[in-house]
Amino acid sequence: MHHQLKPPEAATLPRHLLEAHVVWLVRQCRSLRALRGAHARLLRLRLPRLTHAFALSKLLASCAASAPTAAAASYARSLFDQIPEPTAFCYNSLIRALATPSNPTADAFLLYRRMLRAGSPSPNSFTVAFALKACATVPALGEGRQLHSQAFRQGLEPSPYVQTGLLNLYARCEEVALAKSVFDGMAEDRNLVAWSSMIGGYSRVGMVNEALDLFRDMQAAGVNPDEVTMVSVISACAKAGALDLGRSVHAFIDRKGITVDLELSTALIDMYAKCGLIERARLVFDAMVERDTKAWSAMIVGLAMHGLAEDALAIFSRMLQLKD
DNA sequence: ATAGGGTTAG
Structure with missing residues (x-):
């Protein structure tokens, strides 16, 4: 009934109801295309000036929150x-x-x-x-x-x-000293995002010991890592070539019930490949429910690094077949 | 009046 609102009715409705309708309409939108559709419908309602500005703001905010x-x-x-x-x-x-x-x-x-x-x-x-x-x-x-x-x-x-x-x-x-000074200033407010970001920074520049130390500090501080944190931690293990550590971090992920999503799977493939366990990399790859270009590439590069050129090419062909 | 940080290969 909401969506059957017609221009003559719109002109007579109180503003809060029109705004509620706008919010409802914009919230339905799952894509830019849908957003443009909602925009067109709202235009047809010939909303009062203020409500129109409100509608444009809501469309804009939704657009900003989209991909x-x-x-x-x-x-x-x-x-x-x-x-x-x-x-x-x-x-x-x-x-x-x-x-x-x-x-x-x-x-x-x-x-x-x-x-x-x-x-x-x-x-x-x-x-x-x-x-x-x-x-x-x-x-x-x-x-x-x-x-x-x-x-x-x-x-x-x-x-x-x-x-x-x-x-x-x-x-x-890669300004880890600057990042660290902000991080140190946060003291009491260090949340999951701050910890993850700082660990990611250390991992990115190859300061793997600092990244792993911080990961321990984070747990000591009682902040529970999630799958985003673990991507950086696994990536630090990969850069360090630390197989035992990588395996124990993987066990930690399973024990804590952390979701092994697309990104974390890719990081695990990379870690196992770099640490010499190509078969474990393949197991992680095979268990994935969805794969993007980076996931396929991590697997292909891993196989190539291990001198498994034929396997790498076979995976590459599979990837191409799925593309079209 | 409405909203928000962090993730991976070579």
Whole structure:
């Protein structure tokens, strides 16, 4: 009954009901295409001006929360441009949507700067957190450092989302000393994301002992690792070529009931291959319910490293067959 | 009025 709302009815309904309808309609959308469809239907309702702005904001936020693609970014920009007086919420959503891997220029950062220059609306912790994420995606260390000092000046630095955003930015930029100083400053607020990000940073630069020590500290601090944490821990074992350790970490994963998802399976394949247990790598690969290009590649590269060229080519053919 | 951090191969 909700979806049968017609323009003549829309004009007579109270605003909160129209807004509820907008929320309901946007929440149904599972894809950009669906979002565009909802947009078209909302336009036909000829909503009052304020409700229309509300609808555009909701569409924009949903677009920003969808898969970070170039298409989502450009649709988000077009939505933003239709909003007469964008609020901080709108800016935040667009900054979030612009943080795509296919958007190598720091557009999100430029928009943040434009917001600052205009003087209004004022950025909040969401703005900084999304902008930091964009800088981490690029990655853009210089822009991220500017965000850091501005966040400090605006008193937004204490937000845990800003903290983890900074930590992650530095970790992704391989600035482990900077990442560590943010991490140390978090003291009481160190949550799962902060621990995972810091462990990931150490693992990325090959500081495997630091990564593994931190993994132990994390457990001592009573924070339970999840599958994302374990990807970095397994990757540290792979880089160290530490088979015994890798096996015991794998046993830990099973014992704790941590989900071995696509990413963790790929990390395990890589670890077993690098540590010399290609058959265990193959077992993990065979047990996977879905495989992406990285999973196939980890298996193929692993077999190739072990001199199993024919097996590698056989897997490659299987991969090609499944593609079409 | 509405929203949010972390993951892997070569």
